[in-house]
Amino acid sequence: MNSVAAIPFLDSNLPKPVRVTPKAPSHDAVRKQLSIILQSPGFIHANRMGRFLQFIVEETLAGRSSQLRGYSIGMSVFDRNESFEPGIDPIVRNEARRLRQKLLEYYQQSRYRDDTEIIIDIPKGTYVPVFGSATRSQQSSAARQYRLIISLIRIEDGVEILHSQHEY
Secondary structure (H helix, E strand, O other): OOOEEEOOOOHHHOOOOOOOOOOOOOHHHHHHHHHHHHOOOOOOOOHHHHHHHHHHHHHHHOOOHHHOOHHHHHHHOOOOOOOOOOOOOOHHHHHHHHHHHHHHHHHHHOOOOOOEEEEEEOOOOOOOOEEEEEEHHHHHHHOOOOEEEEEEEEOOOOOEEEEEEEEO
């Protein structure tokens, strides 16, 4: 009969999640954040990327997020004509992927001036942005990365030990 020993990984050792406020920020606050993003080094010379971001944010704020589809974005932002087929021409999907990456880089590199930062995110699989806010203390704790390592060690006499550790 094999004996099993486990070293527990207590909840108190787990990192605390970053909380984004559930209340949506005001339209004015989102527009102000959009303006700041568009003037940032990563966006100021990327005109088409800026038009894309501005279009989807403004359409969402105007209550037309259900109309944000590859076809409408292709025509409005990327100057495609009526024969545009998003399934054949991947420009909207490719640019959406690049826009998500640029936004991630912006939030990683930006220096916040006030206590609350508006977050504009475009979840994968959609072109509809979501808006939230996080305080500076939450943002700084979000920058920390954690890794949980779990190992199953088999000792010669048949005893197995489950070992876990976390790194900061």
